Amino acid sequence: MTSITQSLLAARDVAKRYGPVVALRSADLTVEPGEIHALLGANGAGKSTLVKILSAVIPADAGRISVHGKQANLRKPGDAMRAGIGTVFQDPALIPDLSLQQNLRISKLDRDDVLPWLERMNLGHIDLDLLAADVPLAVLRLLDLARALARDPQLLMLDEITAALTTDQAEYVFELMREWKARGRSVLFISHRLGEVLDSCDRATILRNGVHVAHLDLAGVEESALVTAMLGEELVEKVEAVGDEAAVVTAEEVESRPVVLELRDVHLRDRVNGVSLELHKGEILGLTALEGQGQNELFQVLSGDRRPTSGELRVEGERLNARSPYDAIRSGLAFVPADRHQALLPQRSVRENLSIPLYNRARRWLSLVGDEEQRVEQAVDRLTIDVRAGRQVQRLSGGNQQKVTIGRWLASGFDTLLCFDPTRGIDIQTKAQIYDLLREIAGGGSAVLLYTSELREIPLVCDRVLVMYAGRIVGELPAAAATEEALLTAAHGLNEGTAS
Amino acid sequence: MTALGRETLVSGSQAPWRRWARRHGWTIGVWVLLLALIAYYATLIPRFGAFQVASIVNNGSPLVFLAVAQAIIVIAGGIDLGVGGMLVLTSVTAARLMEGQPLVVGLVVAVAIIFAAGAINAGVGWIINVSKVPDIVITLGSLYFFQGLALAILPNPAGGANEWFRWLFTGSKTGIGSNPWPAIVMITITVTAIGWWLGKTRQGLSLYAVGSNKTAAYLSGLNAARVKVLSYAIGGGFAAMAGLANTAIAGRGNANTVGGNLTLNSVAAIVLGGVALTGGIGSVIAVVPAGLILFFLSPILTAMGVDPNSAQVVQGVLIVLVMMVTGIIEWRRRLRS
Secondary structure, eight states: OOOGGGOSEEEEEEEEEETTEEEEEEEEEEEOTTOEEEEEEOTTSSHHHHHHHHTTSSOOSEEEEEETTEEOOOOSHHHHHHTTEEEEOSSOOSOTTSBHHHHHHHTTOOHHHHHHHHHHTTOTTBOTTSBGGGSOHHHHHHHHHHHHHHTOOSEEEEESGGGGSOHHHHHHHHHHHHHHHHTTOEEEEEOSOHHHHHHHOSEEEEEETTEEEEEEEOTTOOHHHHHHHHHOHHHHHHHHHHHHHOOOOOHHHHHHSOEEEEEEEEEETTTEEEEEEEEETTOEEEEEOSTTSSHHHHHHHHTTSSOOSEEEEEETTEEEOOSSHHHHHHTTEEEEOSOHHHHOOTTSBHHHHHHGGGGGOGGGTTTHHHHHHHHHHHHHHHHTOOSOTTSBGGGSOHHHHHHHHHHHHHHHOOSEEEEESTTTTOOHHHHHHHHHHHHHHHHTTOEEEEEOSOGGGHHHHOSEEEEEETTEEEEEEEGGGOOHHHHHHHHTTTTGGGOO | OGGGOGGGGBTTSSOHHHHHHHHSHHHHHHHHHHHHHHHHHHHHSSOOSHHHHHHHHHHHHHHHHHHHHHHHHHHTTOOOTTHHHHHHHHHHHHHHHHTTOOHHHHHHHHHHHHHHHHHHHHHHHHHHHHHOOOHHHHHHHHHHHHHHHHHHHOSSSBOOOOHHHHHHHHSSTTSOSSOOHHHHHHHHHHHHHHHHHHHHSHHHHHHHHHHHOHHHHHHTTOOHHHHHHHHHHHHHHHHHHHHHHHHHHHSSBOTTSOHHHHHHHHHHHHHHTTOOTTSSOOOHHHHHHHHHHHHHHHHHHHHTTOOGGGHHHHHHHHHHHHHHHHHHHHHHHHHHO
């Protein structure tokens, strides 16, 4: 082990528990000057907890942290900043009701401090008088990064910063990371995209269940080796099996099945510009797009949240004029959002969260308590949610929360599942379970519309895939042809000539 | 980047005056509404002049100060049901201590009361932080506490104030007259100062930050607990201003004034003034006309020949209408995004 004295940051035996839940058992992390260090682990492994402890957002229960060999007593975020640790957290730390300029002021920064960094990210002309609430998430992440960089930290910690970014935006981040390293500073990088990690990081610390299980030099390491370290041997086989199980249905076979959901020339203001599609029984239809191409709005229309300005939705041939999600749900359209906080009641139990959709039917209000038990038990079994179902949902890891949002529909029943980026920020193992589950749902005769930003996973789960650009469907590909390259080309609107 | 609608993010994409009008639309609207109501009132009564204006401004000033107090606390994410009690407490204390004293002593007492009220209310904020009990519960307690304390200090309406002290808040040594200017100056100076502090200084912005998103504010390195104490302290100070104005107007203290009603009026005023009860949004500059409008409703209705007892009905309807308008604005904003 490297000597503590010369390391930029050394954390030893850090532990943290939330009530009965152990988030970190005993984690070690050493970051040397001038390196890009990856912190890897499945969801719930304790990465974010460790980052929060290092940036003094939450106190550790045990453990020692030293910066430049000196014992650091970090009690509030300001202490960490002063110690030279700058963090970009998973959730944007900008105040929605203040302008960007005012946001800078409360963090004791000036326009001139961040401007050079914003220019590097092609945001040099951004209007700092905008309210943060009016700025897209991806830009907020980059602003957060600029704000962290402006403080000139010795150690820059990036928690899942690339999850919300487009490929070109992520490239700016990598460039800045490399520059930081060249200046002899360090970066701690957290990402679920192992490709990024291997491309840009020097070393990695891997956490599993709150304990560090490996410190690796990443030169010449294979992605599979990382996965093995993150999941442990026994789980890897299970994950790899997903690809084989995805018995993709042929195009002719899909065509012959009845259409459950049909969209005809749907418009929503200037965001959705004439989307038509057919979703067949038992198929998983993929949808992908770059950030902000109208996919959010399309799903809002499908889930009954917003009404289209023109065009029509047909569910099993019948026209659906949904005024609210209630109407959509009654016609069998179930929606799983990317943002789990949107869907869950964080302070209520898993069981209660699973049974919410059951409350819909007034005639069952009295019989509910007795009846829900069984349905909920089944859903818990099927999802392998690793908890006692009585526990508060907010205590679950992100992956398990996402399982609950899908599971509630399993408990209540549906015809069509609308999934919007259900695997965003979720670890490989849970991802595999979710994809397994989607295939199983389709196999049972339901239809699934799956929007995902992870191009690589489309051929694994989908039967065919649509590509959206500027509010329209610009391409359709069978799963087999849906290579990352083909999808990216279509997603940038480059082959509009072949649009359907 | 093209995907994110860059054009709208670039500076200069929106004319500055349009943005200004959009950001401050509510404030402008409330001022216009106040002026329109005054103009309408002028046509209703046979004689409209300085006496009427002075009567509105002077008698409305306690509610204005109280609404500003409430606005500051609500902007920082709290709510203080105790401000009405604080008004009564400071008012009777001032009446008791100032009776028969020269102006200088009166002024010293006034300043001391403002600071003491700030300190006591800071304590309320501190208790909320430490106990982690919701603001509304703790301040319900402080409301009763202050009201009870006021009764102990002055069981029956009594006390007095120096006549020049009365002039400071009412423009008249008897508390009734045709000079609105001292009250206007008093309100303008204090509210402009606090508005500038809230909107332009780092400390003031931190109130908005904590009220808007406590977690993000904490992650930005702000001390949310300290901000809460600060907001309650300043709110307490403004509640004391309201209490002093009340003593100056009445010329004595009355602990039988119901503080709870005053608190509810202050909440109604900030709602009309566009302060979001969820915190983080609003301007004290808009709260001033809102407070005056609420006070002004009953004279208008009387002049219109409406039973004064139904003024409360109108007040209630007005609050609901205002909430509906804010709801519609929010809904339209969501549609546009």
